Amino acid sequence: MRHMPEYAIEASNLRRIYKTKERELIALGGVDLTVRPGELFGLLGPNGAGKTTLIKILTTLLLPSSGTAKVWGFDVVQDSLQVRRHINMVSGGESSGYGLLTVRENLWMFSQFYGLDSKAARKRIDELLEIVGLADRAGTKVSHLSTGLRQKMNFCRGLLSDPEVLFLDEPTLGLDVEAARTLRLYTRRWVDEGQGKTVLLTTHYMQEADELCDRVAIINRGQILACDTPAALKRRLQDEVVFRLHTTPVNGTLSQELEALGGVRRLTMRQLDGQSELNLILADDNILGGVLGRISEHNASLISLEKRQPTLEDVFVALVGHGLEEAEERQ
Amino acid sequence: MINRFRQNVRAFKVGTWLGWQIESNWTNPVLYVLFVVSRPLASALILALMYKVIAHSGGSDDLFAYIFVGASVYALVGQLMEGMSWAVLEDRERMGMLKYISLAPSSLYAYLLGRGVAKVLGSLIAVPIILALGAVFFDLPVSWQSINLPMLTVALLLGIVMISFAGLILAGITMMVARHGGFLGMAVAGALFIFTGAIFPITVLPGWMQTIARGLPLTYWLEAMRRALLDGARGPGFESLGDGRLLLILAGLTLITALISLPLEAWAEHRAKEKGLLDMNTAY
Incomplete structure (x- = not known):
């Protein structure tokens, strides 16, 4: 034994x-x-x-x-x-x-x-x-x-x-x-x-x-x-909702504005081929309206919107304040 | 304890096996033998012919034999010392395997010793061939009758053990430095070439250099090898030293080398772990 x-x-x-x-x-x-x-x-x-x-x-x-x-x-x-x-x-x-x-x-x-x-x-x-x-x-x-x-x-x-x-x-x-x-x-x-x-x-x-x-x-x-x-x-994020949005290209100013919105817990943004991807952790669904409004104010169009289950990436973002890729760039 | 010993013997065997593969596996056996013979033969010939040219016909055959045998057997020193340093460098930076060997339970030192010994195997083939060529073409006074086999065996074994421990010190230092550490063995072997009477008697050295020379085990090893091969001929500076006493001094100095080498190697490994160098890659 x-x-x-x-x-x-x-x-x-x-x-x-x-x-x-x-x-x-x-x-x-x-x-x-x-x-x-x-x-x-x-x-x-x-x-x-x-x-x-x-x-x-x-x-x-x-x-x-x-x-x-x-x-x-x-x-x-x-x-x-x-x-x-x-x-x-x-x-x-x-x-x-x-x-x-x-x-x-x-x-x-x-x-x-x-x-x-x-x-x-x-x-x-x-x-x-x-x-x-x-x-x-x-x-x-x-x-x-x-x-x-x-x-x-x-x-x-x-x-x-x-x-x-x-x-x-x-x-x-x-x-x-x-x-x-x-x-x-x-x-x-x-x-x-x-x-x-x-x-x-x-x-x-x-x-x-x-x-x-x-x-x-x-x-x-x-x-x-x-x-x-x-x-x-x-489960730590079960009280919050997670959205992934794809829009026509937007700049970093929008990101700062969205982060300042009440109810936006965390946000990461990255530029993909001809579009921007925003991952949002929101306090509840009602915050989404304000987010979409700001996007519209920046003359950007919504391409897709997905409400999804939290992933470990979201947990990482919630803990660190930014995504894994960004963390690697910073380090 | 027995298990640990067995495991270390295995590591030594594996080191020797791998070293031999690396040394010999790149070509066919004939070309390999030609390669291992040509390098030390060229060195010995250059030195011996330089002596012949300078001395013209005035030089003695004894001194020619002194130079030829010294330069030939010194190949073992260079190979063994370089072998272990290169093994550290190669395994760490080229193969990326030193970390995996280090975290295995068997002894890294036993493995490195094996790698060094594998390098020597080539020279062990080469030296007798070179001496035979010297005897045939340059009247080198080496023959079956002139060789003291028991003394040669003892001197060779003591020498390999002593040079191995010295090589371990260099391997330890290589562990702590970057890629240039690979030249350490070569540099030290080169420096000792002057101090140990490899090509000229230590009696021609200045007094302070002679003092250093008489403290080095290699000096006694070379003297013992010459005596064993050249019918007991005693080299300048060692005329009053009997064969038994010479071997005893060699054994004592080998023991001292081992006693210095082992803690030094352990310290070097500790420093390498402290500084995170066991898996260092300096783009070698």
């Missing part, structure tokens, strides 16, 4: 500051977080929010400036070797791998770093390659693989050691829809069937976090702003 700690991941007032000659950058500003064994936990935030820094600390690749963190009950600084015995990690959007080795050789090599018996490793490699649809490329040199296929191989590498806690850092970045779906489905299955197997997933794809995760923490500028189940996070 394997030992199961109360928390698979535990961070307390975790801070990380990068110092350069010119300035200090606070990547993590006092993160408190607990993830239970068996959870598929999502960390949602824009690029530069601190997601990867947090993962690096939890995987013992980076030391925190202050605070403590434990993974599978072991301190990431004091017991880093014990931590490493229970974890693995897959990062997306990179073309890592030894190009001169075949897919199978790359995976076998890593199985040895985790002390797997060669025969057992080969069996596991075959199983994983089959799952991600890479079995027919087992003998292909990694340098001949596309980024997507390399990512699938890296996913296999992460699961090879059958870790207690798997860290997935933007695992579907750069993958085609089908490949991303395969990895998501298998991740979910791995957690559901794993009896305590835990995943911490970072993503800036709202839909991915919404569909996949048991709980989600929204992180921005090194701070966790909210942490709950996707449904509970969205």
Whole structure:
């Protein structure tokens, strides 16, 4: 019977500051977080929010400036070797791998770093390659693989050691829809069937976090702003209404005017091809009339109007004050 | 404890296997052997012929042998020292794999040692060929009869262990610096070339340089290798030192190198984690 700690991941007032000659950058500003064994936990935030820094600390690749963190009950600084015995990690959007080795050789090599018996490793490699649809490329040199296929191989590498806690850092970045779906489905299955197997997933794809995760923490500028189940996070906006409007092109002045309107909780605007998109969180339906009036005053025409259910993007906007894309631009 | 040891042995084996693939897999075996032989052979020939030209016919055969053997076996030093630094650089910035190896439970050092040893394997093929060529074409006094096999074995093993630990220090420093760190091994190996009597006896060095030379394990290693290969010929400055005592000093200095290397490497890894450099990418 394997030992199961109360928390698979535990961070307390975790801070990380990068110092350069010119300035200090606070990547993590006092993160408190607990993830239970068996959870598929999502960390949602824009690029530069601190997601990867947090993962690096939890995987013992980076030391925190202050605070403590434990993974599978072991301190990431004091017991880093014990931590490493229970974890693995897959990062997306990179073309890592030894190009001169075949897919199978790359995976076998890593199985040895985790002390797997060669025969057992080969069996596991075959199983994983089959799952991600890479079995027919087992003998292909990694340098001949596309980024997507390399990512699938890296996913296999992460699961090879059958870790207690798997860290997935933007695992579907750069993958085609089908490949991303395969990895998501298998991740979910791995957690559901794993009896305590835990995943911490970072993503800036709202839909991915919404569909996949048991709980989600929204992180921005090194701070966790909210942490709950996707449904509970969205319920925070149940007293409000969410609209998406498409209009003929309008400028930023309208946006400022609308934000000043009573009852407009949050607004994001972006320019699309020949039209403007406005996402609005309103106190109630009655505010919409005033919004449409202002649009009309700016000589803009309404192209489409959609009242929709709140998404995690809306939750993010409500918490941060702007959308994910804008947050990335600002950072 | 046993499991950890086994895991580290595996990491070493994997490092050696991968290093060998990287070293040799780019061409066919014949071309590879030609490549590993030609580089140190060219170095040894340049130095030896320079000596011949300068000395005209006045130079002694002993000194020719001193230069030729020293320059040939020194290839092992360069390969092993460079090998580990390059492995850090290559894995971190070109392959993007150092972070994944670092977060595995096996020892990164064992893996890096393996990568270094793989580099040496090429030289281990090359050195005997170069010495044989030297014997055939330049009357180098090396033959089966002149070789002290037990001493050669001990000196070679001690040397590889000692240079590996020295290489680990350089790998640690490479972990803390950007892409130019790759040249560190080359630079240090080059500097030691002067201090350790690789091409000329340390007795020609100024006094302060001789003091440094006598504190360096490589100096004793080169002396031991020459004695083992050249029928026990004692090099200038070491005439009064017996073979047993020479090997003992070499063993002692190897131990000291290891004792310095391990904490230094651990400190370097700690600093790299502190500064977030284990997955640094400087667009190498």
